[in-house]
Amino acid sequence: MTTKKYVYAFTEGDGKNKKLLGGKGANLCEMTQIGLNVPPGFVITTETCLTYLDNPQRILPPEVINEVKQHIQALEQTTKKGFGNPDNPLLVSVRSGSAISMPGMMDTILNLGLNSQTLQGLIKQTDNERFGYDAYRRFIQLFGKVALGVADEHFDKHLDAIKRRAAVKDDVSLSARDLKEVCALFLQVVQEKTGRPFPEDVFEQLEIAIKAVFNSWLGKRAIDYRRQFNITPEQANGTAVNVVAMVFGNMGNDSATGVGFTRNPGTGENQMYGEYLVNAQGEDVVAGIRTPKPVQDMANEMPALYAQLVELSHKLESHYHEVQDYEYTIEKGVLYCLQTRNGKMNATALVRTSVEMEKEGLISKEQALLRVNPEHLEQLLHPRLDPDSTTHAVAQGIPASPGAAVGKCVFDADQAELLGKSGEKIILVREETKPEDIHGFFAAQGILTSRGGKTSHAAVVARSMGKACVAGAENIHVDSKLRQAIIGDNVIQEGDIITIDGSTGKVYLGAIPTIPPKFSQELKILLGWADEIARLKVMANADTPEAANKAVEYGAMGIGLCRTERMFNAADRLPIVVEMILAQTPQERKTALDQLLPIQRADFTEIFKVLAPHPVTVRLLDPPMHEFLPTERELLDEIAHLRELYAISKGVEHLASASRFMRDREGGALKTIPAPFDSINANLVSDAISKKEQMLRKARELHEVNPMLGHRGVRLGITYPEIYAMQIRAIFEAIAVCQKDKVAVNVEIMVPQVATAQELTHVKKLIDGIRTQVEAEQNVTLQFKFGTMIEVVRACMRAGSLAELAEFFSFGTNDLTQATFSFSREDAENKFLPDYTNLGVLQDNPFEVLDVKGVGQLMAMTVERGRKTRPNMKIGICGEQGGHPESIRFCHYVGLDYVSCSAPRVPIARLAAAQAKLLEQKYQIEW
Ligand code: ADP
Ligand code: MG
Ligand code: MG
Numbered sequence: 001m002t003t004k005k006y007v008y009a010f011t012e013g014d015g016k017n018k019k020l021l022g023g024k025g026a027n028l029c030e031m032t033q034i035g036l037n038v039p040p041g042f043v044i045t046t047e048t049c050l051t052y053l054d055n056p057q058r059i060l061p062p063e064v065i066n067e068v069k070q071h072i073q074a075l076e077q078t079t080k081k082g083f084g085n086p087d088n089p090l091l092v093s094v095r096s097g098s099a100i101s102m103p104g105m106m107d108t109i110l111n112l113g114l115n116s117q118t119l120q121g122l123i124k125q126t127d128n129e130r131f132g133y134d135a136y137r138r139f140i141q142l143f144g145k146v147a148l149g150v151a152d153e154h155f156d157k158h159l160d161a162i163k164r165r166a167a168v169k170d171d172v173s174l175s176a177r178d179l180k181e182v183c184a185l186f187l188q189v190v191q192e193k194t195g196r197p198f199p200e201d202v203f204e205q206l207e208i209a210i211k212a213v214f215n216s217w218l219g220k221r222a223i224d225y226r227r228q229f230n231i232t233p234e235q236a237n238g239t240a241v242n243v244v245a246m247v248f249g250n251m252g253n254d255s256a257t258g259v260g261f262t263r264n265p266g267t268g269e270n271q272m273y274g275e276y277l278v279n280a281q282g283e284d285v286v287a288g289i290r291t292p293k294p295v296q297d298m299a300n301e302m303p304a305l306y307a308q309l310v311e312l313s314h315k316l317e318s319h320y321h322e323v324q325d326y327e328y329t330i331e332k333g334v335l336y337c338l339q340t341r342n343g344k345m346n347a348t349a350l351v352r353t354s355v356e357m358e359k360e361g362l363i364s365k366e367q368a369l370l371r372v373n374p375e376h377l378e379q380l381l382h383p384r385l386d387p388d389s390t391t392h393a394v395a396q397g398i399p400a401s402p403g404a405a406v407g408k409c410v411f412d413a414d415q416a417e418l419l420g421k422s423g424e425k426i427i428l429v430r431e432e433t434k435p436e437d438i439h440g441f442f443a444a445q446g447i448l449t450s451r452g453g454k455t456s457h458a459a460v461v462a463r464s465m466g467k468a469c470v471a472g473a474e475n476i477h478v479d480s481k482l483r484q485a486i487i488g489d490n491v492i493q494e495g496d497i498i499t500i501d502g503s504t505g506k507v508y509l510g511a512i513p514t515i516p517p518k519f520s521q522e523l524k525i526l527l528g529w530a531d532e533i534a535r536l537k538v539m540a541n542a543d544t545p546e547a548a549n550k551a552v553e554y555g556a557m558g559i560g561l562c563r564t565e566r567m568f569n570a571a572d573r574l575p576i577v578v579e580m581i582l583a584q585t586p587q588e589r590k591t592a593l594d595q596l597l598p599i600q601r602a603d604f605t606e607i608f609k610v611l612a613p614h615p616v617t618v619r620l621l622d623p624p625m626h627e628f629l630p631t632e633r634e635l636l637d638e639i640a641h642l643r644e645l646y647a648i649s650k651g652v653e654h655l656a657s658a659s660r661f662m663r664d665r666e667g668g669a670l671k672t673i674p675a676p677f678d679s680i681n682a683n684l685v686s687d688a689i690s691k692k693e694q695m696l697r698k699a700r701e702l703h704e705v706n707p708m709l710g711h712r713g714v715r716l717g718i719t720y721p722e723i724y725a726m727q728i729r730a731i732f733e734a735i736a737v738c739q740k741d742k743v744a745v746n747v748e749i750m751v752p753q754v755a756t757a758q759e760l761t762h763v764k765k766l767i768d769g770i771r772t773q774v775e776a777e778q779n780v781t782l783q784f785k786f787g788t789m790i791e792v793v794r795a796c797m798r799a800g801s802l803a804e805l806a807e808f809f810s811f812g813t814n815d816l817t818q819a820t821f822s823f824s825r826e827d828a829e830n831k832f833l834p835d836y837t838n839l840g841v842l843q844d845n846p847f848e849v850l851d852v853k854g855v856g857q858l859m860a861m862t863v864e865r866g867r868k869t870r871p872n873m874k875i876g877i878c879g880e881q882g883g884h885p886e887s888i889r890f891c892h893y894v895g896l897d898y899v900s901c902s903a904p905r906v907p908i909a910r911l912a913a914a915q916a917k918l919l920e921q922k923y924q925i926e927w
Contacts, residue, residue, distance in 0.1 A: 006048045007067040020045050022240030024097030027340050036337050040078045041244035042071040049214045049238035084202035089118035091246040094209040100236040101341050104435040105225045106216040107146040109209045111139035115200040133179035140186040147212040150193045158185040213241045221435050247336045249329040250281045256330045257282050259455045262313045263323045265345040268352025275453045292453050308335045321362050346463050347379040355522040365529050374885045374912040383514035385501050393506035394487045397473025400459035402503040405446025405468040406511045408495050411480040413440025431478045433458040446500045450476045468502035530914035538909045539900035545606040551903040558614035560900020561878035577628045593726040604734035613744035622752040624712040626702040635696040642689045649682040713753025728770045736778040748785040755794040760805045791815035799862040803869035813879025817846050820855045850887035860894045885912035892916035893923045
């Protein structure tokens with residue numbers, strides 16, 4: 001039987017084994033082993049945590065306790081102090097740390113090992129009474145809260161009272177006597193609230209603390225966080241406990257504590273970044289209790305230490321090849337590193353550091369591409385404040401997470417969540433935020449705090465979510481009880497709109513106009529690398545010339561889906577489309593279509609020119625006709641209104657003739673009738689009524705029980721060939737114009753809803769006829785490709801035969817998903833899909849994330865059959881899922897040539913396509 005090892009000293013643990021030691025523990029081991037100055041300590045493994053949590057009695061197995069005791073002994077030897085020794089006490093911190101970093105989500109206890117006796121030893125040894133009581137009161141409160149469940153407020157009220165009595169703002173200004181009194185009050189609080197005295201036995205303290213940290217793994221905060229960031233049990237299984245010898249940043253003015261990033265996590269700039277507080281302990285910086293100083297100040301205040309810090313920062317980066325987020329403490333002039341982890345950055349910083357670190361030789365191009373989560377690029381599409389806006393800021397805080405946000409002020413996280421869910425845009429306004437506010441962050445557009453700095457909780461969390469944050473705006477007085485904030489003379493109530501700019505730290509009243517951001521040079525470089533590596537091409541779905549321009553701006557390599565119905569819907573065209581639908585005879589229909597032809601031709605010509613030489617895939621009309629008519633309900637309402645109007649106009653005519661009659665008799669005694677009534681023409685109204693009635697009849701005639709499965713797509717093209725004929729002619733004439741202008745057009749005509757090869761044959765015949773005519777009329781040879789959507793299950797089964805005529809396939813995965821699941825999308829999303837995903841019946845909404853196992857299998861089969869008939873057949877996807885990174889990975893895997901998505905998702909898809917290529921070896925699916 002192998003004996004299991006539960007505890008590893010920092011000198012022996014494997015720095016690569018985050019799963020076993022947690023991220024914090026593994027890095028503490030690694031830093032120790034590469035010679036950085038880390039206080040000695042040890043890690044209790046995540047496996048121990050799981051064993052502990054599995055046992056319903058929640059006891060630490062005796063083997064664990066034994067190992068812990070052995071390691072404490074070793075610590076005593078290294079530090080030459082004794083745990084519980086009243087003359088020379090060893091104090092430790094007990095810290096959580098899981099495999100995936102979850103900042104602030106679990107608990108840590110500092111200064112453990114203090115009791116009434118060791119306290120005296122600490123005081124004697126340091127010859128600093130104030131320091132001793134300060135450490136003790138911190139320990140009692142933290143241990144009381146984390147391990148014994150006594151809420152902060154019970155402690156804070158005493159601390160605040162004593163601060164008031166001493167007339168000081170910060171706790172650093174309290175004297176030793178004040179703090180001694182605080183300690184006594186705190187001990188009483190624990191006695192009252194728990195019914196027991198505060199534990200004096202240091203091993204008992206340690207055991208309780210270890211259990212409390214293990215338990216915090218199952219705390220609500222931690223569970224919420226894991227759910228929000230989709231952290232699965234396999235990724236982060238339990239938390240380790242790190243027991244670390246204490247070092248003190250609160251030993252006077254040659255002591256300090258700070259946090260830093262090796263590069264600026266807001267901009268990516270390669271500069272020292274961070275904040276520190278002199279004479280303070282770790283938690284103080286993050287908690288925003290005092291507003292800390294920027295690390296640059298240290299260069300003047302403690303130049304020798306600043307130099308050490310710069311060196312630490314370089315060592316960390318060159319060892320980890322990644323931007324590091326680290327914590328340190330300076331005890332009487334000696335710098336200790338207490339933690340490091342990969343820095344969480346916003347997308348701007350990620351992109352910039354990727355490109356710069358590649359140039360510096362720290363990482364390869366491939367690593368640079370894999371560092372950035374494609375979804376995070378979405379942040380770069382966040383708005384900025386319009387620089388032309390002349391509104392003056394009412395407050396200035398610290399720019400803590402860039403981007404502008406406009407929304408209604410909300411003063412607590414619960415309310416934020418409530419309003420956010422109902423679709424309101426909100427700004428969460430707090431004095432400072434705490435980990436338990438996390439749900440409010442998810443709901444908010446931006447976060448504004450009146451206390452704390454760039455590394456405060458609010459700032460760190462907002463940045464990791466890519467939300468705008470202004471922190472430490474000290475001239476704002478936030479009163480969350482009264483639900484208001486006071487800025488100078490302005491009182492802001494809950495619901496009032498404000499604008500914050502996380503890039504400048506400014507706060508404005510009202511809504512300031514925002515403008516979309518431009519691509520940075522670094523993003524262009526990074527996406528350029530992506531395009532070199534990716535096999536998949538990325539196209540955009542774009543229906544109008546404006547959208548085509550946007551698509552090109554975002555780097556689309558063509559248009560994978562140009563929906564012609566969007567062109568029909570514009571205000572100037574819809575009436576003609578309606579005429580076409582109401583037509584009683586083919587001739588009437590043709591008259592309307594003749595009017596549409598030049599409009600479509602002009603649109604196509606422009607789009608083709610914008611995209612040349614890239615491909616544009618034009619889809620012939622797809623939706624059912626009644627989509628262009630108002631609904632039956634709307635028509636009935638309109639008709640009812642028109643009838644009222646008609647009655648009035650008739651009444652007015654009566655009244656008008658009556659009044660003339662009366663005037664004749666009584667010599668103009670009646671008042672004249674108001675002008676608008678005069679001008680209603682009953683005949684016009686009655687014409688409008690009969691038009692609407694005609695539309696109503698048509699709408700009823702076209703009504704379908706299942707419009708999505710009804711008279712649409714190619715079926716419409718076959719029964720009303722005039723419509724497709726007009727569209728085909730418009731496309732051909734546009735190609736002819738471009739060819740004559742020597743524009744390298746690359747056009748593909750795509751037929752929607754195809755189920756059988758016969759449908760394609762039918763449309764192809766129509767195309768060939770028109771082509772011959774246009775070629776003769778224009779004296780050109782038209783260049784184009786002919787292909788089909790694959791969005792009907794039968795088309796997948798018959799792909800081999802469709803490929804005989806079709807030169808390309810494009811998967812319409814919205815319809816194909818509906819057909820595969822037999823879900824109608826709207827009904828599914830409104831009625832049962834949310835339950836399905838919540839209950840885990842489905843992992844994702846298949847309309848957002850491609851259902852690889854079902855729809856994906858049909859796709860794989862289609863690709864295989866299609867290419868059997870036509871090797872090298874071009875195949876792509878134009879459903880909404882085409883912009884989703886996970887779906888893109890699958891599309892790469894299954895051998896597609898391109899994905900097509902909405903224009904703003906194109907950058908995301910380009911990066912995802914490169915990552916799909918880089919990670920293809922790792923991709924596996926089980927069907
Ligand atoms: P979190 O994950 O919330 O950052 P940590 O375990 O890192 O929790 O600890 C909280 C704070 O206490 C940090 O600022 C850290 O630097 C500080 N700290 C932790 N252990 C020690 C120690 N042994 N000596 C001094 N400060 C410590
Ligand atoms: Mg930490
Ligand atoms: Mg479709």
